[in-house]
Amino acid sequence: DGGITQSPKYLFRKEGQNVTLSCEQNLNHDAMYWYRQDPGQGLRLIYYSQIVNDFQKGDIAEGYSVSREKKESFPLTVTSAQKNPTAFYLCACKTGAPYNEQFFGPGTRLTVL
Amino acid sequence: DQQVKQNSPSLSVQEGRISILNCDYTNSMFDYFLWYKKYPAEGPTFLISISSIKDKNEDGRFTVFLNKSAKHLSLHIVPSQPGDSAVYFCAASSGNTPLVFGKGTRLSVIA
Numbered sequence: 772d773g774g775i776t777q778s779p780k781y782l783f784r785k786e787g788q789n790v791t792l793s794c795e796q797n798l799n800h801d802a803m804y805w806y807r808q809d810p811g812q813g814l815r816l817i818y819y820s821q822i823v824n825d826f827q828k829g830d831i832a833e834g835y836s837v838s839r840e841k842k843e844s845f846p847l848t849v850t851s852a853q854k855n856p857t858a859f860y861l862c863a864c865k866t867g868a869p870y871n872e873q874f875f876g877p878g879t880r881l882t883v884l
Numbered sequence: 885d886q887q888v889k890q891n892s893p894s895l896s897v898q899e900g901r902i903s904i905l906n907c908d909y910t911n912s913m914f915d916y917f918l919w920y921k922k923y924p925a926e927g928p929t930f931l932i933s934i935s936s937i938k939d940k941n942e943d944g945r946f947t948v949f950l951n952k953s954a955k956h957l958s959l960h961i962v963p964s965q966p967g968d969s970a971v972y973f974c975a976a977s978s979g980n981t982p983l984v985f986g987k988g989t990r991l992s993v994i995a
Contacts, residue, residue, distance in 0.1 A: 777927075804982055811893070813973065813987035814928070821980070829982065861927055871916045871977045875927030 774798065777862050777876035784856075784883050792847045792879045794862035803845035804863040804873065807831065814861065820845055849881065856883045887911045888976050890986035899995045903961040907974030907986055910955065914976040918983065919948060919959045922971045931972075932959070964993045 775796040784790045794803065805817040816829030820839040834853025839845055845864075849856045859880050863873040889908045897903045905919075915936040920928035934941040934948045934957065941948050947960045961968055971990050975983040 802980075806985075811987065813890075814985040816982055816984075819982050859925070863927075871980075871983065872918060872930050872933060873975075873983055874930070875920075877927050878925065880925065 775862060775864050775874055775876040777860075777879050779879060780877065782879055782881045784881070786883055787851045789848055789850050790856075790881065792849065792860055792862075792881070794845045794847065794876060795843055796845075796864045796874075796876075797843060798864055798866070798874065799842070800864040800866045800874070801842070802865045803839070804865070805829075805835075805837065805845070805847045806861045806863065808859040808861060808878075817847065817860075856881060885910075886986075887914075888974055888984050888986040890972075890974055890989050892989050893987070894990040894992070896992045896994060897964045899966060899993055900963045903959075903964045903968065903991055903993065905959040905961075905972050905974075905989050905991065907957045907959075908955060909957075909976050911976070911978065911984075912955070913978040914984075915979070916977050917948070917950060917957050918975045918977075919946075920973045920975060920985075921968075922973060922988070928973060961991075964991075966993050966995050969993045 778793045804819040806814040818837040820826035836848045861878045862876040865873045918933040919931040922928040932946045950957045971988045973988045974986040977983045
């Protein structure tokens with residue numbers, strides 16, 4: 772059963788701690804993305820990766836880091852440098868053009884106390 | 885600078901009537917447009933898309949219209965059902981670039 776998964780669904784961390792959000796896909800898609808959703812802000816792109824071992828900053832990359840060591844996995848680390856880390860984080864993947872439909876994971880709600 | 889704009893944060897429609905959600909874009913390089921539906925605390929799900937070479941695409945109760953000269957697209961839902969109540973995001977892309985999303989419109993379908 773193909774799909775994209777994120778874990779955990781809910782995550783709580785103390786201020787000043789780094790935290791890593793998991794994203795795994797078995798759709799064999801090359802491109803993977805991380806978005807952040809805040810109320811009234813829509814979906815904002817944090818980082819994306821078009822291919823293994825390569826990634827690019829999105830619109831709001833400050834305070835975040837990623838890695839892409841495997842095609843199936845694209846973990847996101849929220850560092851202590853991120854000033855407002857509490858948000859709903861969404862991972863997505865996409866096969867190549869011309870098929871631009873992105874498939875999203877179920878999301879992780881991160882709350883920093 | 886918002887490249888994709890959804891100017892109506894919310895919309896209320898009676899069950900059985902038509903829902904029309906609007907989206908404007910500024911980047912003339914965009915060549916592919918999508919609509920996503922999102923429930924709270926869940927990931928968005930793909931609804932319907934349209935290429936810039938077309939002006940209309942239909943899938944069941946959902947139709948997307950594209951007006952390239954006005955840089956405007958709309959999603960029509962007919963007839964609207966209570967289960968359609970969700971946040972709808974418009975998105976656009978150019979070639980293999982990441983999708984650019986609007987801020988969303990919350991649709992409420994009233995029984």
